[in-house]
Amino acid sequence: MDERKALDAKASGLMIVLCMIWGLQQVILKMAAPDISPLMQIALRSGLAVILLLPLLWLDKNSQLFNRQNLKAGGLVAVLFSLEFFLLAQALNLTSASHAVVLLYTAPIFVALGLHWKLPSERLSVLQWSGIAIAFMGIVVTFIRPNQGPTTVLEQQMLWGDLLALAAAIAWAATTITVRLSSLAQAAVTQTLFYQLAGSFVLLFSLAVFLGQSTIHFTPLVFGSLAFHTLIVSFASFLVWFWLLRNYLASRLGVFSFLTPLFGLAFGVWLLNETVELNFVVGSALVLFGIVVVSLQGWLRK
Template identity: 40%
Template structure:
């Protein structure tokens, strides 16, 4: 498929739900791996391994990644934003709770919704769709509201919250950079390689500068968690995501990412024994209603 779609079809909805499920599982995998590897090393090495896989995939399919097509400026911008987003998330988690952080991160669909009309007038949301976006985000915020009631564990919690908000702006900015520059005409493989290559180098350099212990000893457990993040999530699901950005409305795609933290909660309940409450079930229903309004 090479043409752009004006709406999300059955394939897009199924692919998005799969991506959200994988990204939710990724939260569990990343958390479990932190006991054996530093956060910046984990993020940086994951991006570098996934970047190598993208290059191998493109070579196998005969896709040229290094032709001059005018996408360099947009690629450097998107890759830098992508790397800074993950740096803000990992650093911010030192000062605020994960529950608070995830709420701020998923403000990103608002950034996309507000910014896309300046790039593509056809993607302007109607009042009903904006109401659906507000309902979907409200469901996510309500599901994580218990995190707000916890006592602050740091006098710098405001800094962690601020970095969470900044990461949402950076994530939305990455999507807008892809759609608003010549990168929108580049292949999904090249688009993803920009994100992974630049972020991988930047995050690995950050790990060295921060003095994180180098991950020299790898257990089978850590290897499995890392391969899931690098191969399934960072390579396969991100490749699918960037392909969809080129073929479907970015605003409607972004609204579906609100399902990711809720999938993460379900994965935590099944894999880590975390409780599933009535609040979560009602939030899932409200989230589905909100996404339906956005895409109706």
């Protein structure tokens, strides 16, 4: 495997833009949920994005889309990617977009842990281990319920939604680790994206139909959500993300990931009028600080 680079100005700028987009996507999914389920939105955006991706695959003369090694890794990545967004879609049915986006973006912590055991260039230092400990302490704090009375049905639903969002973060981390450690690390970013999008469309669309979450009421918000998620999120942002992942150290890319939940919180409060509990704010701050400590190690050492 070739050496990845530390972050430069171009990568940093791209990560900030990606964080804004990814922080907004859960809020848009939640906004359109009364007319189309989050699961169906994600399935349709994946299918539509595949159509946009096909010309890029056709133009790539070096494409090895059906290489046996790539197909095996691509199948695993497709399943993990689908699992991530299935869990996220169910989480958004139960908890707030603000909660979901913060817990989903604990993924860099799990990526750093996974790559530590496999790649010498991604080994964690003592400082980074302390950052991981802080982040996990923050996760625990976010799940503490300040209400001393009996747990209400709504609180129970939010708790399950939060757990599903955390599970989605682990699935996302597993996807990233699989890409880094498989033949897809050297494959074109369009190929990796194709495996993810095509696989998630088939799997998530089938699940949406099976679970009775396929009903659509066509409204301007639904069309706007599908356009945003197809063109911006599933197509453009994922292409940029995999390009970054192929050229830069994965753990270093997390240096700006703390911005995504901040954007998500802000958009959730602004657009959905969500309220955020004090314990969740404190826990989120600990999580974000832990991610910064883990991801900033390379810069501090430099």
